[in-house]
Amino acid sequence: MDMKRRIMKKLIRSIPILSILAIVLLIQVLVGMGEAVRTYSEYYFDRIYADGESLKNSIESILNAGTPLKYADVDTLANLLDKEPAGITKIEIWDGNDIVYPKSEEETYKKVIYEKFLEVTEIGGLKRDKNKTDSKPLEILYRVQKSLLNYKVDIPLKNKIDQEQSGTISIIISKKVISQKIAYYFRIVYTFFIVAIMMYVIFLLKTEHKWKHRWKMWVTSSFCIAFMMMMGLIIFTLINIYLDGITGKTYGVTNSLTHRLKSACELGLDLEKFTNDIDNMFSKCISSNSEIRRILLEKNGKIVSSIDKETKGSTLDSQTQLLKTDYINTYGDIICSEHSSYKINIYVYKNAIYKKLIRNIKNFLVLLIALFFVAALFINLIISLRQKVEEEDNNLIENISDYSDYKINLIKPIYFIAAFGEGCITSFFPNYVNERAAGINGAASLIITLYSIIFTLSLYPAAKVVSRKGEKSILCLGIAIYSFSMLILVIDIHWQLIFVSRLLAAIGQAVIFAGVQSYILRNTGEGQKTKSSAIIVFGFNGGMIAGTSLGALGLNYLGKSGVFLGIVVVSLPLIIYSILLLPKKENDTNNLKKEKSMQKRHWIETLKIVILDIGFLKSVFLVGISTKMILSGFVTFALPLAILSGYKKDDIGQIIMIYYAGVLLSSIYSSKLSDKLGKTRNILFFGMLGSGAGLALIGANSNLSQIEFPYFLIAGVALLGVAHGFINAPINTHIINTNAALKIGQMSIASIYKMLERIGHMAGPIVFSQIIYLNKKTPLAFVYVGVVVIVFGLLFKIGLKSEEVYK
Template identity: 25%
Template sequence: MDTIKQYSRLLLGALLVVLSLSLIFVVGYAQALKSYQQQSRDAVLAQTEAARIGIEQILSSGVPLHDIAGLEKVLSPIVQADRSVVDIRVISGQQELYRYTTDDFDGSLITIPLSNKFAQVGVLEILLSDSEVEKAINESFRPMIGLIAILVVLFVFMVLRSDDPRIYFTAFGMVFLTMSVCVMMMVGALYKSGLENKANSMANIVTQRLAPVLTLGINPDHVSGMDAMLDSFRQSNKEVSGIVVESQSRLIARSQGDQAMAAVESVAEFPVADSKGNKVTISFNPKALVSKLLQILKNFAILFAGCAFICFAFIRLLSQSKKKRRSDVVLAQIKPLLLVTVLMESLMAPVLPQYLTQVALENGGTEAWSSYFFTVYFVGFAATLLPASRLVEIFDIRRVLTIGIMLSSFGCLMLAYDSHLVTVLAARLMSGVGQAVIFISVQGYILRFSDQSNKTQAAGIIVFCFNAGFISGAAIGALLADSLGESGIFQLSALVGGLMFLFSMVLPSMKAKSGNKGTLVDNLKSMMRDSAELIRVPSFIRTMLLVGIPTKMMLTGVVSFAVPILLSQKGVAKESIGQVLMAYAFAVLFISGKVSPLIDKFGSSKWALCLGNVIAALSLVVLGVAFALEDAGYTVYVATASMLVMGISHGFINAPVVTHVVSSTTGNSANSVASTYRFLERLGHVMGSVVVGQLIASFGNQSAFWGLAGFFAFAGVTMWLFDRPAKQEVMA
């Protein structure tokens, strides 16, 4: 029997490795395709610019567009620039003067106007086919499929050589890291290939501009201004640091680039020679290339981190010791389930705002209507928290959990197939209700399977899963949105929910400890009575007003609302804005994991809450400084530092605050206390953007943030001075 269990576990581990490495493959492939498409487009645009210059030189001499001979010779280098070019047309009015092929292709169209000295006389159209770019990426990534097979065999070999369950985690870590590194190396190779294509296109432009010297045999000594022309071309392409033109090994012209870069330019030089002995050497600025490559690799690192959160959460289940307590096993099973159900909703985040805006416009509304869809989701979530907390006390938690997963999944599926106003409203309401039921069910499992020794660490599971799920879902969803489309993303979210429905079957069936059933009305009355009693407990309401609600206000009002808008107003790219916000999520994850064990060890959470408020005040002071800076680059750096500090602050608060309200409110159901707290702190979510937005509008960025900093400093000191142990608390 043990042998059967061992091989079943190994088979499950191998399957998880296949799925995990396939996820890395898909993510790497999609990101490489996206980057290579942009490089291909840049190369084609550079070559098209050369063709436009050649044609307009002739037009400026007085020759009509339809009388130009040899268009094929001028335009053929565009086809040679990149395999994605499938058709070229020159059109004057309604007349088609030239077409490269008569075949029909699907793709994206680039239109370049053609003008003489006085007006536009025609257009040059370039048709790019994404399928040709995909073929190039497919050829590069095809060996990765074999690599997956090799790594799976390596994983199985390592597991069979050891009886220690921890070998699953070690072996998985090795193959996961190997696959990630190989994919990143492939991206580097594709980036270099794209640079070569771009260098070829630029060299063709230079050759065409210097054609009298290079092809007609005119003595270069009799031609002036060539160096200035090359220097002008270099300055219009910021990535280029130098251009050298030679003919028969004789220097013809060179740009006046930064001489300080000459010593390191050789690492980014691309010489392009022709059959006539002419050579054009394009040197790229190493700093610019490294910066762009690091940007691409940074995007990959975030995507791979998202994959790692998902994959390692599941592999830990296989690496657990057989002697581990049942409660620890259940908590370990809860972690991947909650993470992926959060991911199910956050996968849609990159496309949902645009989709909801489109739905609002199609149904006769305005763009502002899209906010109502988000409000409906929140109303469904908030209104379900307290009823769901009662449901998990009188029914089997696992059954309640599966109902929540089904509701959330069905809400995603409705978005994929129907865009009517009522359907979308119902879908968002259903998703909000479903996510709330999932949240309360998971919280119920955590409270029932944790004790004094690990209750804060158990509560930290929720903090970890919400942040990790957001990072993973948003990063992967943004990447796959282009290839899957809105409907595909919604279907993928529903599929993820279906898989989590099956996974939830491994959790234990947990009936209510008491036989309390009663009617629905009786349970609702009891729920409201318990909530009213909690609001009268000084410790509970003090924690809520000084810590809980203000912290959630900062999350929605500052992190999600003010920072993105203010950075956007400074012209910061959306990608950079997203990475500033991710700094917050990563900081919360890291600090929460370190603080939770300390809370359980020392038995007190008040110090963490007070310290978190003081750190929040510091982060707001830094944020006020950030948006007072004129330079957008420095603003991004300082804002990132502020978000890291804000994340540290919330890492001290998010998990310990639940422990604090439960331990300081004696004589009440722990699940009821936690659910009531979670419900009331949502007021911070609702008020956050309104309050922060009004403060900024009334007092300006710096004064608003510094005023909020003063409040958090005051709240931290007040909490430290006046919060008392539970035994000293009395009902008001």
């Protein structure tokens, strides 16, 4: 019985860790499947288009002859299309709103279809022709629509006379075709998920008693191993799915070309007399399929058609020797008669496939990194709670409320999830606002500006309320306000309420920030101020990274309202969390009297103290505001809009993520170094030097958008992030140890600093937009900005010894 009780006790104690592991691994699987469906669908729709292209060309040849679509014999042509390999369930041919195939027994019915299809242009709908210039419209090769059960690929039919759309081929595919393919490949992932949980249970039961004081290390290490194993397995699975999709698309192109040439043979045409037309057909096919680099038509081992004139007349064997190492080959047979047959050979460039694989895997890794931030946060929280229980049971700590590290770990999820909520809407909210407020120019920028102003104005009053009421109640209030602001957006509302929602969100975020900042300052010792300030840096940057990545993923599956509701669902439990777990405010009589006496100061007297403190002013204007101007004006505005305008959207997001990663990693080191040395001036100075050097490095190349792999840009963004990590946390410690802080209180000076810091947030886009305009968008301008930042750092470094207490 004792053995069973011990096992049950271990199992119960392990439930939180097992729950987090199961949730994280499950989200990994869901994220992997979501990425697989998204990417594989694009390849699959390309294959459907390739299969339908032969039918499209046959029908358009009839239209070009002047025959109206409704009088054409499309039944015979449509029946020639092989539906089975691609999983096509139905083909419809439309003449405007009238269906011409399949013929209905009743009168021709209108396009108020039996099934509601919603147009989704994001799913492979637009194909870009590399030979087209920006001034010419992009050719829409096909559009993809979806319903609850099916996808529908619409291929427009045009005639050469007026190039107007004369009809549509609608190819309907069941969603099961794609979902079954994904499920087939993911079956090994499902098995590993179950096995991993079972093995982890056995691991905890068998080894937990040996861990003792190394419990945190063992749990973290084993969790990371399980996470990495699942990640590796999913990546391996995705590679196989992507290869399947790419090869399937290539086979579709091969079948399409084979069918078109076979139709010409059946008409008795000699293909060798039409090699110029065939060459043009091959050229168009290659221009719309970037993976295909060469198409050869051979007869009896001799090449008769190719876009490369040098290869015509040569033997296929000689070309195969040259191509076999760098290309993957597919082929289709064309039998014209007993004595005449041809073969199409399509060569897909391996490097093109590898580049697509790397890009898709890179996008997936970004999502996993975001998920890892969330997992690490809650694993750390569970470990702290577990240690608290064990230490209370064993009477290892007489007064657990004095245990600083434990109390600080409790506040981390609150600020992380607050930033996570804002990150979730970052990718789509400006466009959402502009869509809802279509009649107002600049509605999105107006809301963003108002948000910053309200947030700034709410900080100081919120700090005053916190000092009187305590953090627990103010945090609950802030969470409730923010949750309500998101709940408003869930409902399909008038655009005016979006303004109300964002104003409430600004107040809620300001209240949460004031509560978190007060809690951190009150529960940390003098030697851990910077380390604790780094919690805010981690919470903001980690929450934004995780929110931006997972929010964009959720948008594809839940829609905008679903994302807003998800934020509410995640945020509201924090109220219960705060009530149950956050410790009560301790009444230190001496500190309480001191704070109250400071609060009685008139605001004019407070303003006078702040203005006369040269050390405070230098810290704010030379370091704090300038750093925030670079963040809002350069990282979030100039970098994506001006410098990275020639890059793909996912590349832009990942380059910006390098900045945030640099901030997070260096904040860990800089916070520990600040507390160890007891000085922040030198750390802030080196942060300013690095910030200037990073900007100069980014601007060192005048053709950034033309570089395939921008080494200077990547290095500059990384250096800028690392440098800001040496500023964001130490500046808070530096501010609360100035002479002004000794007179008006740490909470008050911290709130004043945050208010002034917001000037940089608001001014950044304005300043950098002018810099870009005056310098005609040349990156060299950022070299000059970097020099100015370095000068600011030198001015900050050079000063009187009496400027601040904390050097």
